[in-house]
Amino acid sequence: MKKTDIHELRKDPLLGRWIAVLSQPKAPSDYLLSRNGEAEDSCIMCAGREKETPAEIMSVPRLHTDGSAKGWWTRVIPNFSPVFQVEGDLGRRGEGMYDKMNSIGANEVIIESPDHSLRPEDMGLEQMKRVLRTYRARMADLEKDPRLRYTLIYKNSGKDAGALYSHSISHLASTPVIPKRVKEELDGAKQYFAYKERCLFCDILREELRVGSRVILETGHFVAFCPYASKFPFESWIVPKRHHCAFQDVTEEEIEDMALILSSILKKLRTAFDGLPFNYFIHSAPNRIPRKDHWHTLGDDFHWHLEIMPRLLKTSGFEWGSGFYILPTSPEYASKYLREVS
Amino acid sequence: MKKTDIHELRKDPLLGRWIAVLSQPKAPSDYLLSRNGEAEDSCIMCAGREKETPAEIMSVPRLHTDGSAKGWWTRVIPNFSPVFQVEGDLGRRGEGMYDKMNSIGANEVIIESPDHSLRPEDMGLEQMKRVLRTYRARMADLEKDPRLRYTLIYKNSGKDAGALYSHSISHLASTPVIPKRVKEELDGAKQYFAYKERCLFCDILREELRVGSRVILETGHFVAFCPYASKFPFESWIVPKRHHCAFQDVTEEEIEDMALILSSILKKLRTAFDGLPFNYFIHSAPNRIPRKDHWHTLGDDFHWHLEIMPRLLKTSGFEWGSGFYILPTSPEYASKYLREVS
Numbered sequence: 001m002k003k004t005d006i007h008e009l010r011k012d013p014l015l016g017r018w019i020a021v022l023s024q025p026k027a028p029s030d031y032l033l034s035r036n037g038e039a040e041d042s043c044i045m046c047a048g049r050e051k052e053t054p055a056e057i058m059s060v061p062r063l064h065t066d067g068s069a070k071g072w073w074t075r076v077i078p079n080f081s082p083v084f085q086v087e088g089d090l091g092r093r094g095e096g097m098y099d100k101m102n103s104i105g106a107n108e109v110i111i112e113s114p115d116h117s118l119r120p121e122d123m124g125l126e127q128m129k130r131v132l133r134t135y136r137a138r139m140a141d142l143e144k145d146p147r148l149r150y151t152l153i154y155k156n157s158g159k160d161a162g163a164l165y166s167h168s169i170s171h172l173a174s175t176p177v178i179p180k181r182v183k184e185e186l187d188g189a190k191q192y193f194a195y196k197e198r199c200l201f202c203d204i205l206r207e208e209l210r211v212g213s214r215v216i217l218e219t220g221h222f223v224a225f226c227p228y229a230s231k232f233p234f235e236s237w238i239v240p241k242r243h244h245c246a247f248q249d250v251t252e253e254e255i256e257d258m259a260l261i262l263s264s265i266l267k268k269l270r271t272a273f274d275g276l277p278f279n280y281f282i283h284s285a286p287n288r289i290p291r292k293d294h295w296h297t298l299g300d301d302f303h304w305h306l307e308i309m310p311r312l313l314k315t316s317g318f319e320w321g322s323g324f325y326i327l328p329t330s331p332e333y334a335s336k337y338l339r340e341v342s
Numbered sequence: 343m344k345k346t347d348i349h350e351l352r353k354d355p356l357l358g359r360w361i362a363v364l365s366q367p368k369a370p371s372d373y374l375l376s377r378n379g380e381a382e383d384s385c386i387m388c389a390g391r392e393k394e395t396p397a398e399i400m401s402v403p404r405l406h407t408d409g410s411a412k413g414w415w416t417r418v419i420p421n422f423s424p425v426f427q428v429e430g431d432l433g434r435r436g437e438g439m440y441d442k443m444n445s446i447g448a449n450e451v452i453i454e455s456p457d458h459s460l461r462p463e464d465m466g467l468e469q470m471k472r473v474l475r476t477y478r479a480r481m482a483d484l485e486k487d488p489r490l491r492y493t494l495i496y497k498n499s500g501k502d503a504g505a506l507y508s509h510s511i512s513h514l515a516s517t518p519v520i521p522k523r524v525k526e527e528l529d530g531a532k533q534y535f536a537y538k539e540r541c542l543f544c545d546i547l548r549e550e551l552r553v554g555s556r557v558i559l560e561t562g563h564f565v566a567f568c569p570y571a572s573k574f575p576f577e578s579w580i581v582p583k584r585h586h587c588a589f590q591d592v593t594e595e596e597i598e599d600m601a602l603i604l605s606s607i608l609k610k611l612r613t614a615f616d617g618l619p620f621n622y623f624i625h626s627a628p629n630r631i632p633r634k635d636h637w638h639t640l641g642d643d644f645h646w647h648l649e650i651m652p653r654l655l656k657t658s659g660f661e662w663g664s665g666f667y668i669l670p671t672s673p674e675y676a677s678k679y680l681r682e683v684s
Contacts, residue, residue: 014527027671096549162657175664181665203439228352279663313373313504316621320621321649323521324522326425330363
């Protein structure tokens with residue numbers, strides 16, 4: 001069932017990284033078209049324009065007090081031009097000396113609120129909990145597809161962080177391979193566990209709580225801190241205290257707490273830097289359901305978490321060429337600053 | 343000889359990546375200061391302002407026909423605020439559960455021309471050869487320092503590629519560790535060699551010349567092509583045909599050819615995208631002189647090359663979170679475009 005417009009995944013023979021090559025190549029002039037400005041008052045993601053989007057995948061309905069429907073709180077739709085396509089088989093094959101497959105997977109947009117201008121840090125705890133529950137529901141659903149190996153939930157806020165819309169949305173990408181960066185984390189955690197017989201993340205939490213100088217906020221179930229070897233200034237991680245590999249198994253009690261800590265950190269970052277472009281993403285274990293045997297020990301050595309990356313600096317040839325990062329603000333300074341702003 | 347203002351290198355316990363933490367932390371307000379515009383007509387890098395820079399490390403002198411000095415063609419100076427500092431010992435030590443050392447190394451600026459407004463693609467072959475010879479001389483010199491493991495030559499062109507100056511300069515960073523991205527390339531090439539008993543880069547050159555669809559330009563000693571699994575649109579690699587691991591052993595004949603091919607590719611990219619921000623860097627073997635025994639087999643499995651990365655896209659949470667890249671222009675389309683523009 002090869003379609004002519006199916007995108008292709010290709011494997012970098014040197015680094016083992018996969019990349020997706022889109023089937024309709026963009027010419028140089030296509031890159032020069034400027035994107036829509038941020039000034040619009042409403043967009044296709046807003047309440048009232050549901051009919052203009054691709055068919056809804058799920059929503060958290062908003063109800064009148066009598067139980068009748070009154071719109072929605074969060075809504076999930078397919079990406080307008082998905083890089084990873086739901087239909088088809090993987091078609092793994094060679095091309096000369098190289099390796100490729102079809103770009104099978106899922107690409108979804110999670111609309112975080114019906115309100116165009118509501119920022120995530122202002123949406124309040126109830127709404128933030130609905131967003132987190134929506135993440136959980138989509139990850140749990142996609143884990144069932146045996147073609148898919150990994151689901152990444154991520155957020156781009158601000159043009160310099162890659163956002164195309166000003167409406168508050170998150171994204172989801174499910175891929176038929178474990179992405180390189182995730183594989184590196186899994187391998188790093190596995191190596192540490194093999195050497196120490198302890199989870200690296202649990203050890204980091206103990207160390208950070210003992211030292212205290214990099215902690216921003218602690219709740220009953222989570223710790224937010226600036227990592228010892230942060231890649232970007234003011235980088236902040238939110239790590240659950242309970243050792244578990246998969247975000248989709250987060251409990252209701254943990255969701256309450258996570259909404260609070262994520263809201264607080266985003267508010268603090270906004271106070272420090274108004275209009276800060278940032279990304280966040282959840283790193284969770286690869287899909288386990290279709291590979292129960294293979295991944296049965298995974299829970300021992302991985303620990304899900306959320307990473308927030310403020311995009312204050314332009315990466316240069318040094319970072320791209322070396323994978324070595326320069327941190328102009330120490331994590332100790334950054335966490336003290338964020339601890340103290342309200 | 344610990345100084346209070348020495349920068350620190352810290353190791354990421356999860357990914358094994360090193361990062362440099364600067365000793366004077368930048369506050370949030372420091373990030374808001376806008377940089378100087380690009381409009382100035384001269385700068386501290388220009389001919390005539392030599393006394394204002396840190397002490398010169400080397401230069402390629404410009405001579406009158408009678409042999410007397412008449413200024414310089416290229417000039418190398420220390421970075422104004424070096425991240426890697428020349429003086430001191432490594433001081434490897436632990437900090438709680440983490441690992442760190444002093445930020446020892448070298449950080450140099452290679453001024454590519456005395457003329458403020460001369461772009462690298464317009465400097466002509468003679469000047470481009472002088473620049474490449476300057477790269478070679480600095481790499482050969484720094485390889486002698488047993489504290490240093492790796493020297494990266496890189497270039498940032500345009501603000502969006504991290505450039506702070508509009509004068510055409512390159513940078514050099516020598517580090518006491520092998521940077522993560524370089525280590526990954528060395529490991530990938532080593533694995534391929536172990537499996538195939540052939541160099542991966544030599545195989546890629548044969549395959550690209552056989553297929554032809556991704557080749558931009560071929561000369562006697564070099565091939566320029568868009569890699570099969572490019573990370574960024576219009577990414578172009580320049581790879582020498584002679585299998586050798588270290589750029590600093592490049593011959594005069596190869597330098598002639600490399601000046602031509604690098605000039606041509608930069609010109610083609612400018613024709614495709616006027617004012618394109620880009621980076622390039624040379625990937626060469628780690629310093630071998632102080633570790634001859636350890637690296638004695640390295641020449642078999644690595645192959646130096648230069649990577650040019652046009653910065654057309656903003657990286658988003660997807661790329662940062664996954665290490666997976668989306669390529670809106672296939673390397674076949676990009677190389678055809680670049681082959682045909684003059």
